[in-house]
Amino acid sequence: MKNINPTTTAAWKELQAHYDEIKHTHLTDLFKNDKRAEDFSILWDTFYVDYSKNRITEETMTLLLKLAQEVGLQEAMDSFFGGKKINATEGRAVMHTALRDESDNAFAKAEVDAVKKSIQTFTEKVISGAHKGATGKEITDVVNIGIGGSDLGPVMVVEALQYYKTRLNTHFISNVDGDHVMETIKDLDPETTLFVIVSKTFTTQETLSNATTVRKWFVDKVGEDAVKNHFVAVSTNAEAIANFGISPDNVFPMWNWVGGRFSLWSSVGLSIALAVGYDNFKGLLHGAFKMDEHFKNTSFDKNLPVITALLSVWYNNFFKVETEAVIPYSQYLHRLPAYLQQAIMESNGKSVDRNGERVSYETGNIIWGEPGTNSQHAFFQLIHQGTKLIPADFIGFKNSLHGEKSHHDKLMANFFAQTEALMNGKTKDQVITELQAGGLSPEAIEELAPFKVFEGNKPTTTILGEALTPESLGALVAMYEHKIFVQGVIWNIYSFDQWGVELGKQLAKQVLSDIDNDKMTSHDSSTRILLERYKL
Numbered sequence: 001m002k003n004i005n006p007t008t009t010a011a012w013k014e015l016q017a018h019y020d021e022i023k024h025t026h027l028t029d030l031f032k033n034d035k036r037a038e039d040f041s042i043l044w045d046t047f048y049v050d051y052s053k054n055r056i057t058e059e060t061m062t063l064l065l066k067l068a069q070e071v072g073l074q075e076a077m078d079s080f081f082g083g084k085k086i087n088a089t090e091g092r093a094v095m096h097t098a099l100r101d102e103s104d105n106a107f108a109k110a111e112v113d114a115v116k117k118s119i120q121t122f123t124e125k126v127i128s129g130a131h132k133g134a135t136g137k138e139i140t141d142v143v144n145i146g147i148g149g150s151d152l153g154p155v156m157v158v159e160a161l162q163y164y165k166t167r168l169n170t171h172f173i174s175n176v177d178g179d180h181v182m183e184t185i186k187d188l189d190p191e192t193t194l195f196v197i198v199s200k201t202f203t204t205q206e207t208l209s210n211a212t213t214v215r216k217w218f219v220d221k222v223g224e225d226a227v228k229n230h231f232v233a234v235s236t237n238a239e240a241i242a243n244f245g246i247s248p249d250n251v252f253p254m255w256n257w258v259g260g261r262f263s264l265w266s267s268v269g270l271s272i273a274l275a276v277g278y279d280n281f282k283g284l285l286h287g288a289f290k291m292d293e294h295f296k297n298t299s300f301d302k303n304l305p306v307i308t309a310l311l312s313v314w315y316n317n318f319f320k321v322e323t324e325a326v327i328p329y330s331q332y333l334h335r336l337p338a339y340l341q342q343a344i345m346e347s348n349g350k351s352v353d354r355n356g357e358r359v360s361y362e363t364g365n366i367i368w369g370e371p372g373t374n375s376q377h378a379f380f381q382l383i384h385q386g387t388k389l390i391p392a393d394f395i396g397f398k399n400s401l402h403g404e405k406s407h408h409d410k411l412m413a414n415f416f417a418q419t420e421a422l423m424n425g426k427t428k429d430q431v432i433t434e435l436q437a438g439g440l441s442p443e444a445i446e447e448l449a450p451f452k453v454f455e456g457n458k459p460t461t462t463i464l465g466e467a468l469t470p471e472s473l474g475a476l477v478a479m480y481e482h483k484i485f486v487q488g489v490i491w492n493i494y495s496f497d498q499w500g501v502e503l504g505k506q507l508a509k510q511v512l513s514d515i516d517n518d519k520m521t522s523h524d525s526s527t528r529i530l531l532e533r534y535k536l
C-alpha cells in the first residue's frame with residue numbers, strides 16, 4: 001500500500017487552484033447544461049444515484065479521480081481484498097467482505113460457512129418453536145446485549161427490516177445505564193426470553209455489566225440450570241465466555257479479522273437472523289456482496305463508493321465543510337445515521353497518518369441526520385438558511401412496503417422538493433414577487449424580503465432505490481463501508497483501528513475506583529467537586 005501525503009500530489013494542488021476558480025459558482029448556473037444529470041449519475045442494480053446537485057464540474061471529477069490514482073487507491077484495494085494486514089496498528093487483515101463473499105475461493109470459506117450454518121440451524125429452531133425455554137415454553141422475545149459495533153449494526157438492521165420480521169420481538173440493551181437494562185427487561189417473561197450476549201472481545205465493561213445483571217435477574221427467577229436454554233454468546237473470546245457461565249455449545253464465534261463496526265455480517269448478526277429469519281439475513285449479505293463486486297470491478301468514474309468518497313473529500317478538504325448529513329426518507333432507516341456515525345467517525349476520526357505523523361489536512365467527517373420528513377421540521381432551517389455548508393445524502397425508495405401510495409407520494413414529493421430547493425434557493429426578486437401577490441405594502445415587502453431569501457447552492461446527493469429490502473439495505477451499507485475505506489486511503493490514515501476509544505475506557509475505570517474508595521483528591525478541582533457532589 002502506498003503511503004502518500006495527499007497534499008503532496010499534483011492532483012491536490014490542481015484541485016486547490018480549481019476550487020479557487022469555482023468556489024462561488026452556483027449550481028443553478030451549472031445546471032444550464034442540460035446533460036448534467038446524465039453526466040453525474042450512476043445507475044447500479046436497483047439504485048439510481050444522482051450526484052449532479054453537487055458543486056462539481058467535469059474538471060472537478062477528473063481531478064478527484066486523478067487524486068485517487070495518485071494515492072494508489074487500486075493498490076490499496078488489492079491489499080484490502082487480498083487479505084493484507086491493512087489494519088497495521090493492530091496487525092490484522094480486514095476481511096468483513098469475506099463474510100458475504102459468495103465465490104468458491106472466498107477467504108476462510110469453510111469456517112465462515114460452518115458458522116453461517118450454525119446461525120441458520122439455531123435461528124430456525126428458535127423461530128419454529130423447536131428450541132424451547134427451560135420450562136418448555138417457546139421463545140417469544142430476544143434481547144441483544146452489546147454496545148458499539150455489537151449493537152448499532154444489529155439494531156439498525158432490525159429496525160430497518162421490521163417489515164420482514166418473524167414472530168419474535170427483538171430488544172436491545174447497550175448502555176451501562178441500569179435504567180436502560182431494567183426498562184428493557186421489566187415486562188419480559190424470562191421463561192420465554194432468549195439473551196444474546198454480543199462482544200467481540202468479551203471484555204467491554206458495559207456489555208459484561210449488563211449481561212451480569214440480566215443473568216442474575218434471570219437466575220433468581222428461573223434458576224441456574226435454565227441458563228443454557230436462554231443465554232447464547234457471540235465473541236472471539238471463548239475463555240471469557242466460559243468464565244461468564246455460558247456453555248461452549250451456545251457460542252457463535254467470530255474472528256479478529258472482522259472489525260466491530262463492520263461485524264453485522266458475522267455472528268454479530270445473530271439477532272438480525274432471529275428477528276427477520278435466516279433467508280432475509282442471507283439477502284442482506286447478498287446485497288452487500290453485490291456491492292463488493294461493484295466496488296472491485298467497476299472503473300472509478302462509475303464506482304459508487306469511489307465517487308461518493310471523492311465528493312466527501314472535495315467538501316471536507318477544499319470547501320472545508322465540518323459536517324455531512326444523512327437523511328433517509330424512510331422511517332425504517334431511523335437508526336442509519338447513528339450506525340454510520342460509528343462506522344464513519346470511529347474509522348476516519350484520526351489525526352495521525354500512516355507514518356505516525358500529525359496530518360496537516362482535515363480527515364474524518366462529522367456525520368449526523370434523522371429521517372425526512374421529520375428532520376425538515378427540526379434542523380432543515382439551518383441547512384437552508386444557516387451560515388454553514390452541509391452536504392447531504394438523501395436516501396429514498398420508489399416503493400413503500402405497505403403500499404400506502406398516497407403517503408408515499410407525499411413523502412417522496414418532499415424528498416425531491418428539498419434537494420431542488422436546497423440547490424436553487426430563492427432569490428430576492430422571487431421573494432418580492434411572491435410578497436407582492438400577498439398584497440403587502442412596498443415598505444413591508446422591503447423589510448421582510450431579506451429573511452425569506454434562500455441562497456441555495458447547497459449540495460445534495462440523491463440515492464434512489466427501488467424498495468427497502470434486505471438486499472438493497474445490504475448494498476447500501478456496504479456502499480458506505482467502502483466509501484469509508486476510500487476516504488481513509490486518500491487521507492493516508494488507518495481506518496480500521498480505534499485507539500481513541502480506549503482512553504475513555506481507562507479513565508472510567510480509574511474514576512469508578514476513586515468513587516468506591518472516596519479518593520477524589522487526585523483530580524482537578526472541577527472534577528473533584530463534581531465527584532464530591534455526586535457522593536453527597
Ligand SMILES: O=P(O)(O)OC[C@H]1O[C@H](O)[C@H](O)[C@@H](O)[C@@H]1O
Pocket residue numbers: 147148149150198199200201202203204207260261346498501
Ligand atoms: O464487541 P466489543 O468487543 O464488546 O466492542 C464493542 C465496541 O467497543 C469499543 O467501543 C470499540 O471502539 C468499538 O469498535 C466496539 O464495537
